[in-house]
Amino acid sequence: MCKSYYNGSSEKIILEKATQEIEHIQLTAETHLNKFLAFAQQRNAAIAVYRLPNDSKLQILCDLSGGKSIAELNLEDLSSGFLLHPFQTGIDKIVHFDSEIIAKINLNGENNSKDEPDSLEWQKSPKEEIEKKIENSNSQFDFNLLEKGSNNQSTLASDYIDMVEKGIQLIKREKFYKVVPSKIKNIESNNDINLGQAFVNACEKYPNAFVNLTYSAKTGLWFGASPETLIEDKKGEYFKTMALAGTQAKSEKSIAETTWTQKEIEEQAYVSRYIINCFKKIRLREFDEIGPKTIQAGKLLHLKTTFKVHTKTVNFPELGSVMLKLLHPTSAVCGMPKEPALNFLTNEEKHNRDYFSGFLGPVHLDGLSHLFVNLRCCQINNQSVTFYAGAGITEDSKAEKEWEETEMKCEVLSNIIFGI
Known part of the structure; x- marks a missing residue:
């Protein structure tokens, strides 16, 4: 019989360290995210x-x-970080998270197959003791410490209709x-939501969306998967925005064979003209217009036109801030023309939209700001x-069908949150 023993404390320390490293490597993305959120x-x-x-x-x-609250947004003055902008700034706060700690997790990347565990990489590492606290945390996010929520009454079907x-x-x-017009749907929970798993599931189910999960004492806990870019601004190189309108279910036909009705084509043209009019207001005439073309987002198809400005050529370094103020709120979340549509929503909606239909995303990370319209979202x-x-309402809309559409949109995230 062979005996195994240590020749001293040094060998025991080495073995314990190796065991800890193996346990760390085997952590899933879900576990990493839950540790960060609890911390x-x-x-x-x-x-x-x-x-x-x-x-x-x-x-x-x-x-x-x-995070810090901002009275007025000036994109160029922000440090690198993450931005949350509400639907209406007179009601809710613009909040900026500084990029004090940055990490990434590769999901099925070049060095990570589906059969291998997900690895955490520090891009901007904190002090060593903070890093250890995050990695060694065994606690869970405590939903009991969250507020009850200001919008705790679901919109009635009769009121929405x-x-x-x-x-x-x-x-x-x-x-x-x-x-x-928007609605809210409030669903009771047992405070046992697995946030990390919900995030990973959303990434797998909606590869073309901007999947996001944010938390702070100032903003609360928000989760979403948005299909729509508001602006993409690469410092010293380019500025992009898009007109996204028209929706139909993906059929067995190829995307190239997709046909659109006159109503959907006109709707998309309205949004494109709105962006062009924003350019005209600032006397910007040099831009590329790409589209419209059909794109796929999950099981849906949309018409998309991309507008690109070469900022170095036009010498307009503050274009991102200027266009944000002109574009928001977009016709996708408010209506057209903007002012009378916004007045209608302010008078008729009984709930506060908070950060729904605002915009959010990383700013000035590697010289890039990428902000998305905050659609398909919820507050936990x-x-x-x-x-x-x-739901977008036009003269030909049917109120009952619009209610059904909003119900289906709520189900997109509720199925992920509650693991259905």
């Missing part, structure tokens, strides 16, 4: 976890100071020609989750 809550830090469209990397950004019918009547009277509260959804 951020315990330290009153702000955290943003996100996955850019068609990327295999999960990005984690943490601000140990808890009445609002849509009012909008249709105003469209017929030519007050505006499109408006986007103590013992409940509030889902937000809206």
